[in-house]
Amino acid sequence: MRATTAAKGDAMSYTLITANRNYSSWSLRPWLLMTALDIRFEDRLEPFAKPDNYEDFRAFSPTGQVPLLIDGDEDLSAFDRVDDVGGEVERRDPRA
Numbered sequence: 891m892r893a894t895t896a897a898k899g900d901a902m903s904y905t906l907i908t909a910n911r912n913y914s915s916w917s918l919r920p921w922l923l924m925t926a927l928d929i930r931f932e933d934r935l936e937p938f939a940k941p942d943n944y945e946d947f948r949a950f951s952p953t954g955q956v957p958l959l960i961d962g963d964e965d966l967s968a969f970d971r972v973d974d975v976g977g978e979v980e981r982r983d984p985r986a
Contacts, residue, residue, distance in 0.1 A: 904931035905960040907950060909938050920957045931959075 906924060908917035924931055936947065936956060944954040951958045 903962055904929065905934055906931045907934045907936055907956050907958040907960070909936050909943075909956045911935075913938075917957050920959065 904924075906920060908914070908921055911918040911921060921933065936943075936950070940946070947956065948954040
């Protein structure tokens with residue numbers, strides 16, 4: 891497990907749960923975006939260990955899917971919440 895050391899978002903407790911970022915661009919995308927936006931988060935990796943991980947993943951994800959962003963006690967779609975937190979990036983940075 892690796893946590894970012896970014897300064898922005900210190901007061902928030904985000905946990906991003908992904909799986910096999912080397913093979914899954916869906917897991918890689920929120921991790922890259924949050925890292926690029928300097929959003930502090932706990933990085934939790936839950937690898938695809940079996941052909942069907944649905945029941946194992948339901949232990950931490952209501953949908954049994956990843957990526958999952960946990961904001962305190964609230965489970966969120968990683969993309970929706972990252973857009974809320976860093977959605978201003980398109981207007982602030984012409985490179986976005």
